[in-house]
Amino acid sequence: xxxxxxxxxxxxxxxxxxIPEYHQKKYSMPQLHFIFGDDDYEVIISHLEELxxxxxxxxxxxxxxxxxxxxxxxxxxxxxxxxxxxQESYKKSYDENAxxxxxxxxxxxxxxxNQLMNIFEENSSSNNFEASSLLRSIWLRMGPSDMENxxxxxxxxxxxxxxxYLLPTSQKELYQIGNIYVSxxxxxxxxxxxxxxxxxxxLKRKIGEMEGFYPDSKINLYENYFLPAVHYGLTKEDDEKTxxxxxxxQLDEREQDPIVKNIIQEERRRLRNKYVSPDFIIALKIxxxxxxxxxITTIKIPLMQIFNYEYHQxxxxxxxxxxxxxxxxxxxxxxxxxxxxxxxxxxxNIKKQHAxxxxxxxxxxxxxxxxxxxxxxxxxxxxxxxxxxTEPFVESDTLICKINYQKDKHL
Numbered sequence: 001x002x003x004x005x006x007x008x009x010x011x012x013x014x015x016x017x018x019i020p021e022y023h024q025k026k027y028s029m030p031q032l033h034f035i036f037g038d039d040d041y042e043v044i045i046s047h048l049e050e051l052x053x054x055x056x057x058x059x060x061x062x063x064x065x066x067x068x069x070x071x072x073x074x075x076x077x078x079x080x081x082x083x084x085x086x087q088e089s090y091k092k093s094y095d096e097n098a099x100x101x102x103x104x105x106x107x108x109x110x111x112x113x114n115q116l117m118n119i120f121e122e123n124s125s126s127n128n129f130e131a132s133s134l135l136r137s138i139w140l141r142m143g144p145s146d147m148e149n150x151x152x153x154x155x156x157x158x159x160x161x162x163x164x165y166l167l168p169t170s171q172k173e174l175y176q177i178g179n180i181y182v183s184x185x186x187x188x189x190x191x192x193x194x195x196x197x198x199x200x201x202x203l204k205r206k207i208g209e210m211e212g213f214y215p216d217s218k219i220n221l222y223e224n225y226f227l228p229a230v231h232y233g234l235t236k237e238d239d240e241k242t243x244x245x246x247x248x249x250q251l252d253e254r255e256q257d258p259i260v261k262n263i264i265q266e267e268r269r270r271l272r273n274k275y276v277s278p279d280f281i282i283a284l285k286i287x288x289x290x291x292x293x294x295x296i297t298t299i300k301i302p303l304m305q306i307f308n309y310e311y312h313q314x315x316x317x318x319x320x321x322x323x324x325x326x327x328x329x330x331x332x333x334x335x336x337x338x339x340x341x342x343x344x345x346x347x348x349n350i351k352k353q354h355a356x357x358x359x360x361x362x363x364x365x366x367x368x369x370x371x372x373x374x375x376x377x378x379x380x381x382x383x384x385x386x387x388x389x390t391e392p393f394v395e396s397d398t399l400i401c402k403i404n405y406q407k408d409k410h411l
Contacts, residue, residue, distance in 0.1 A: 001047050003110060009062040010114045011106075015048060016058070016071045016079050018136060023082060028314040030307045032139060033100045035090045040106035048080045064117055064131040099307065101139065102148050112154040119161050120196075133191040140311055141194050141246075143302045144397045160233035160244070164197050166294065167234075171202075174289060180205055180263060181222070182286060189231065194246035194305060198229040201286050203260050223257035225264075227283040234296070241296040245287075246305075247368055248280045248375060271382055276375045284379045288386060292403055301376060301399040303369060303392055312364050316357035322350050373399065 001008060022032040036044060051058060058071040090100060103109045116138070117131045138157060146153035167186040174182045181204040189198055203225040209218045231246040261268075264282070271278035291299070326334075326347070333339050334347040357364075373392055376399065380386050386401040 163234035225260035
């Protein structure tokens with residue numbers, strides 16, 4: 001097998017850990033079918049059957065975190081049968097409802113997965129999850145065209161990770177509007193998000209000072225107004241600096257400074273419409289200012305993530321089953337806080353996630369497509385800071401925009 005030792009380890013991890021998980025709907029992932037070209041398939045099956053013939057357990061030496069690294073002989077046999085059934089099903093009775101991901105070159109595929117793991121591990125201290133979680137869930141980020149060119153998709157994900165820190169992780173002031181300071185910082189996402197990073201934009205109002213840690217030093221005190229987060233990835237395509245924007249989302253319910261809200265109320269009123277909160281449009285506008293500052297010229301907006309709907313449907317059902325499994329008597333104890341603190345916290349989290357995801361897949365899908373696109377169009381119309389170059393859902397599954405460098409960049 002023409003792979004390095006690390007790449008062979010990645011092949012083992014992919015075949016013996018990930019592929020079985022995708023067929024058990026573990027971690028709410030949809031059922032995925034990875035299909036190899038005929039010659040590549042024969043090489044992979046031959047290698048796996050050679051392992052099976054050794055009649056001993058396989059220890060996975062891949063460097064990423066795993067809760068269990070031992071693959072039993074019976075598990076090897078099940079995986080070989082599963083890969084064979086996948087391939088035969090695709091060749092003989094193609095199912096239009098199945099999620100087929102075509103691997104055009106197995107050498108490149110496992111090499112790219114290995115690069116992805118290594119590059120992510122180098123930056124993992126600033127991310128909220130392990131490389132094993134990334135490798136398991138990264139397919140949630142795929143669009144329709146990615147299904148037929150998974151290698152190109154993986155290259156783009158690697159580029160995103162390499163460029164995660166082109167924008168600062170510490171808070172950076174962008175500009176000032178009257179007595180409001182516009183600042184932002186670059187946060188890590190959980191593994192199930194469309195990208196590894198998001199920008200959080202703050203509108204800050206100075207309210208005073210306090211003594212610092214050193215003699216005669218002062219620390220400024222602010223009240224904050226948090227705008228929705230923008231999920232993004234930075235890369236270079238066709239020799240142009242390019243930003244992919246995957247969504248705008250209100251991540252939490254932090255207390256908002258009413259005075260800042262009142263100061264920007266006239267702008268919010270100008271942007272108001274019944275489909276999109278004006279805060280979403282303002283967040284996008286300021287994010288474009290940030291991109292302009294970095295000399296980025298192109299914005300690409302993927303219009304659809306193929307597996308996102310089913311993933312959120314699975315997640316909602318999972319929390320519904322968890323809630324149903326708790327007896328009425330136990331719920332009464334938990335509601336009255338007549339239970340250990342950890343159990344109450346777990347119950348409150350299940351309730352919160354159930355309310356967030358159960359039967360919400362249609363609303364989530366609309367937020368990620370129609371409402372998001374509407375916010376982009378409104379930003380372009382109200383601020384004239386980007387030029388839209390393509391027709392969504394007609395010319396491609398990606399909306400392409402150019403940043404207009406001639407326009408005033410402030411609100």
